[in-house]
Amino acid sequence: MLGEYPIQGRRASDIARSVEQAVTSGALGPGQALPPQRALAERLGVNPNTVAAAYRTLRERGVIETDGRRGSRVRPKPAVAARNALRVDPPPGVRDLSDGNPDPSLLPSLTAAFTEAAARGDREPVLYGAEPVDPGLAGHARGGFARDGVPAGPIAVTSGSLDAVERLLAAHLAPGDTVGVEDPGWGSLLDLVPALGLRTAPVTVDEDGPLPDDVARVLAAGARALVVTDRAHNPTGAVIGPDRARALRAVLARHPETLVIEDDHGHGIVDQPLFPLAGATTHWALVRSAAKAYGPDLRVAVLTGDPITLDRVRGRQSLGPGWVSLLQQRALARLWDTAAVDPAEVAASYRTRREALIAALAHRGVPALGRSGMNVWVPVPEETGVVTRLLHHGWAVSPGARFRIRTAPAVRITVSTLSGDDIGAVADAVAAATAPAPARRFT
Numbered sequence: 001m002l003g004e005y006p007i008q009g010r011r012a013s014d015i016a017r018s019v020e021q022a023v024t025s026g027a028l029g030p031g032q033a034l035p036p037q038r039a040l041a042e043r044l045g046v047n048p049n050t051v052a053a054a055y056r057t058l059r060e061r062g063v064i065e066t067d068g069r070r071g072s073r074v075r076p077k078p079a080v081a082a083r084n085a086l087r088v089d090p091p092p093g094v095r096d097l098s099d100g101n102p103d104p105s106l107l108p109s110l111t112a113a114f115t116e117a118a119a120r121g122d123r124e125p126v127l128y129g130a131e132p133v134d135p136g137l138a139g140h141a142r143g144g145f146a147r148d149g150v151p152a153g154p155i156a157v158t159s160g161s162l163d164a165v166e167r168l169l170a171a172h173l174a175p176g177d178t179v180g181v182e183d184p185g186w187g188s189l190l191d192l193v194p195a196l197g198l199r200t201a202p203v204t205v206d207e208d209g210p211l212p213d214d215v216a217r218v219l220a221a222g223a224r225a226l227v228v229t230d231r232a233h234n235p236t237g238a239v240i241g242p243d244r245a246r247a248l249r250a251v252l253a254r255h256p257e258t259l260v261i262e263d264d265h266g267h268g269i270v271d272q273p274l275f276p277l278a279g280a281t282t283h284w285a286l287v288r289s290a291a292k293a294y295g296p297d298l299r300v301a302v303l304t305g306d307p308i309t310l311d312r313v314r315g316r317q318s319l320g321p322g323w324v325s326l327l328q329q330r331a332l333a334r335l336w337d338t339a340a341v342d343p344a345e346v347a348a349s350y351r352t353r354r355e356a357l358i359a360a361l362a363h364r365g366v367p368a369l370g371r372s373g374m375n376v377w378v379p380v381p382e383e384t385g386v387v388t389r390l391l392h393h394g395w396a397v398s399p400g401a402r403f404r405i406r407t408a409p410a411v412r413i414t415v416s417t418l419s420g421d422d423i424g425a426v427a428d429a430v431a432a433a434t435a436p437a438p439a440r441r442f443t
Contacts, residue, residue, distance in 0.1 A: 007035070010046055015054035020063050023074055034064060034072045059175040062195045066176060075194060088387060090396035095417075097426070098398035100234065102269070102374060103416040106349060107295045108340035110331065117330035132314070132323035133157050136333040141288070141302040144267075148274040150286055154310040156317070157324045159299045161265050161289040162188050164313075165227060166196065168285050168305070171312035172259045173198060173224055180218040180226040182210055184377070184404040186234050186263070189227060202405040205233065207371055209240035212247040219251065225259040226252075230274055232266025232292070232373030235403045235412040237354065239372045245275035252280040259309070262286040268293030270372045271347035283309050290332055292374070293341050300324060300332050350374045353415040353423075360427035366434055374416045378430060383409045386433045393429035 005027040009015035022028040034040070037055060041048040055072055058064040066072045090096045138155040146152065158164040169179065175197030181189060183202035193200045201218040203210045203226070210228055219226070228248075231239050240248070252258060258281045264274060267288045278284050285305030290298045304310065317323070335341070354370040361368045361378065370376040380386045383399040390397055390411075400410035418426065 007040060007044070009044065009054070010050075012050050012053035012057065015040075015044070015046075015051060016057040016061075019054070019058055020061065023063055028074050030074055032074045033070075034074070036071055056175075059197045062175075062197045065197070065199075088391070088396045088398065091391070094391055094394050094396050095422075096396045097413045097415070097417070098396045100375065100398070100412075100414050101296070101416060102292050103349065106341075106346050106416075107293075108335060110295070110298075110335075113331040113334040113338075113340070114327070116334055117327050120330060121327055126326045128322075130323075130326070132318070134326050134329040134333055136337075137302065137329045140333055140336045141304070144288075145286070145304055148276065150274075150276050150304060151279040153304040154307055154314075156303050156310055156314050157329055158287075158301050158303065158313075158317070159321075159324055160291060161263055161287050161301050162192060164285070164287040164289075164301050164303050165189060165261055165263065166192055167313045167316060168259065168261050168287075168303075168309065169193070169196060169198065169225060170316065171309055172283060177225070178218070178221070178223040180210075180215060180223045181405075182227070182229060182233070183407050184235055184400065184410070185227075186229070187402040190403070190405065200405065202407075204407065205236060205238050207236070207238050207369060208244040209233065209238045210244075210248065212244070212251050215248060216251045216254075219255040219258055223258070225261065227261045227263065228277065230262050230264045230266070230276065230286075231270045231272050234265075234373065235375050235398070235400070235410075236377040237370035237373045237375055239270075239272045240275055240277075241272075242275050245277060248277055249280040252277060256281050257283070260284040263289075265289045265292055266373055268341055268343050269346045269350060269374070271344055271351070272372055278305075282306065285309055285313075290335075293343070293346065294332065294335055298328060298332060300328050347372075350415065353418050356420065356423045357413065357415055357418065357426060360423050361430060364427055364431035366427070366431050370415075374414055376413045376415055377410055378413060378434075379408055379410045380434050381409065381436075383411060386411055386430075389433035390429055393433065395426060395429050 005022050008018045037051045038048050041051045064072050065075050088098050133155055141155050178199040178201050179193050180201045180203050182205045201223045203214045260277055260281050269292045278286050283306050285303050287301055287303040289301040357376050358368045358370055368376050368378045387399050398412040
């Protein structure tokens with residue numbers, strides 16, 4: 001008995017199911033301790049190894065965590081509590097600047113690319129056992145990586161960046177291991193890490209990316225992996241430049257067994273050069289998604305890395321979905337072939353909007369960040385009131401709680417749908433929403 005909830009079962013799978021059902025129903029709350037394995041085994045009349053196997057399954061599913069002498073307990077933040085639940089649903093008449101989507105007018109037409117890919121599929125149907133990576137796409141990817149100074153390595157294709165990061169973490173880490181993550185950082189990644197039964201170690205980010213001293217701290221404390229964003233950092237727009245890259249590589253050289261995952265999702269929408277960390281450690285990977293430049297629904301990301309890591313990713317992928325549709329891969333290759341997106345033009349469009357909003361906010365006494373990409377990060381005194389007041393002014397922005405662990409409050413504004421005529425109105429609304437409340441006098 002645990003409180004009023006009886007853990008039941010004779011097999012490991014039944015015991016794990018009993019606990020998971022209790023967590024899902026709320027009968028076991030976040031942070032609640034589970035019985036010691038031997039005590040529960042005696043209570044259920046089973047071998048302690050059976051309970052150990054059940055607890056291991058629960059850890060792997062991200063339901064519980066184990067911390068040495070403190071024993072096992074329900075995760076404080078269950079994996080089902082996604083940060084996307086913190087998003088704002090704009091009511092009618094409110095402009096949505098919270099969604100992080102690209103400007104639809106800057107996305108290329110997909111018709112010709114998919115028509116050609118489909119016609120090839122009609123001529124040469126893709127069957128089981130086919131090569132999982134389209135040679136044309138792989139050739140383009142290798143060329144792009146080489147031009148950006150990324151070491152040569154195998155190529156894999158996944159269904160977007162998050163799919164790649166999940167597979168990379170699973171290739172090297174076990175439940176209970178620690179991952180260094182950017183703070184603030186990508187909300188979906190901050191959800192994914194605990195969902196895999198892993199621990200997050202926040203690394204502070206400034207306009208040049210992760211702080212080297214913070215990276216050194218989390219690696220010295222035992223973090224086995226580090227996930228960083230090279231350009232167009234979500235949500236702050238940070239960019240890793242040459243000096244920061246050198247400093248980070250020096251830190252990583254002291255921890256050569258660290259798995260380093262670089263998310264270059266800004267590829268195709270930024271004009272800042274890439275200064276990769278790839279190769280600073282034994283195991284590494286760099287991921288490029290087509291989502292921001294070609295549309296989120298394309299669901300294609302290409303990645304490279306050291307041979308062992310990529311072999312593990314591709315081997316595990318072959319036992320699951322097998323491959324990402326070659327129809328999608330060939331369509332992306334066609335888009336790259338025809339230069340369907342002009343990165344300089346796209347980057348200039350987003351830069352114009354970002355810089356205009358940041359300048360307008362500064363003119364009103366409101367500091368903001370945004371060196372690249374499509375977002376502006378605005379520190380605020382507190383988030384709930386600011387988000388609510390902005391809704392009343394007709395603008396929906398994203399609360400910073402979606403993206404941060406321990407850093408100060410802020411809001412994220414996506415500029416991709418703003419026109420020049422919108423900038424002043426948005427800046428006025430933010431300035432009004434963040435201004436101190438007028439003092440009240442009582443007589």
